[in-house]
Amino acid sequence: MRVGIIADRLDRPLTGIGNYVQNILHEFSQMSTNIAFNTIRYKKSEEFDNINEIILANPFEGLMKKSYYPWHLYMQLSLRMKPVDLDVLHCPESASIFTQIPDTKKIITVYDTTPVLFPETFTKGTLLRYKILFSKSISSSDMVISISNSTKQDLIRYFHVPEDKITVIHLAADDCYQVLPHSAIQIFRDRYKLDYPFILYVGTLEPRKNLSTVIKAFYQLKKEGLKHKLVIAGGKGWKYNTIFQLVSDLNLEKDVCFTGYVPKNDLPALYNAADVFVYPSLYEGFGLPPLEAMACGCPVITSNTSSLPEVVGDAGIMINPHDYEKLAEAIDSVLSGVELKKQLSKMGQARAAEFSWKRCAKETCKVYNDLI
Structure with missing residues (x-):
């Protein structure tokens, strides 16, 4: 059986979807199976053993810094006009490939349905593309992989996807997320000048991540004498100006550190250095940052909504x-309770170990085989 995985996300800076693609391809390359894996992308890399590359010309490379959608439209046209010999096409980006490929079964991976549930947190352009592409991508697919049961229920409720068309396959924290020795943490602290105790948030700066609640809770704790600072690590997404404005309005500029995008190589040390990780997101299709923090032994406080209880379980x-007042209470209970902090750290590591990319890859291969 020949399977093609659209892997153009690896040809640009890695984000969540790119991380997913990279991890399952790494596991596929280590597996002994009846499947011949092929990546579809626009740059040759020979990054993975035992995986072939189907390279499509990219006439839009000069536009890629502004938008990737012209390339996706061109890729679909290329696959239809010059069909490649594939039994299965796997599209890890759910709102991109909305056409069917001749003589090929199609699978998409769906991460969340955020634009449906929280349209006010997106730009008009993003919402328009989502409305046009997402439903078409689902209807043209033979199978849907959902990264959580929460997302599966949303697909059934809002898009009327038949339950037997959806398979839930959980993601995992990468192996690099683990408890580090004190010396490695200190080197990181020195490099980033984090010579103070801190509360940590990691993620894109956008409305859905609910950073206003984090900042308000932090402000309340500062009024009560908290010595910690708040570190917000992540690149700017959209509609983020209100975050900086709130910090300014509350006179917290000296106590809130915005690091910007932190490279993946530095994230394990960042989680290790924090005293507590907060993630009160309004909605997550899975929620990798809490899982990464738990793998690093950092106590986690997160939302009781969407997929987050499914991921964190009773370990956070x-x-x-x-x-925000309940969040402040939770932060205070962790920072002031030595035994609670130790307990959450131990339980978090055990919980994170229940998820693995190897299992994710094996379950994905089963979907390929079952479909054929």
Whole structure:
């Protein structure tokens, strides 16, 4: 059986979807199976053993810094006009390939349905593309991989996808996320000048991540004498100006550190250096940052909504994401409770170990085989 995985996400800076593609391809390259794997992309890399590359010309390379959609449209046209010999086409980006390929079964991976649930947190352009592409991508697919049961239920409820068309396959934290020795953490602290105790948030700066609740909870704790600072690590997404404005309005500029995008190689040390990780997101299709933090032994406080209870289980503290006072109480309980902090750290590591990319890859291969 020949399977093609659209892997153009590896040809640009890695984000969540790119991380997913990279990890399953790495596991595929190590597997002994009846499947011949092929990546579809626009740059040759020979990155993975035992995986072939189908390279499509990219006439839009000069536009890629502004938009990737012209390339996706061109890729679909190329696959239809000059069909490649594939039994299965796997599209890891759910709102991109909306056409069917002749004589080829199609699978898409769906991460969340955020634009449906929280349209106010997106730009008009993003919403328009989503409305046009997402439903078409689902209807033209033979199978849908959902990264959580929460997302599966959303697909059934809002898009009326038949339940037997959806397979839930969980993601995992990468192996690099682990408890590090004190010396490695200190080197990181020195390089980033983090010579103070801190509360940590990691993620894109956008409305859905609910950073206003984090900042308000932090402000309340500062009024009560908290010595910690707040570190917000992540690149700017959209509609982020209100975040900086709130910090300014509350006179927290000296106590809130915005690091910007932190390279993946530095994230394990960042999680290790933090005293507590907060993630009161309004909605997540899976929620990798809490899982990464738990793998690093950092106590986690997150939302009691969407997929987050499914991921964190009883290894973290759950709060209503709209209640900043409850978040402040939870943070205080961790920072002031030595035994609670140790307990959450130990339980978090055990919980994170239940998820693995090897299992994710094996379950994905089973979907390929079952479909054929």
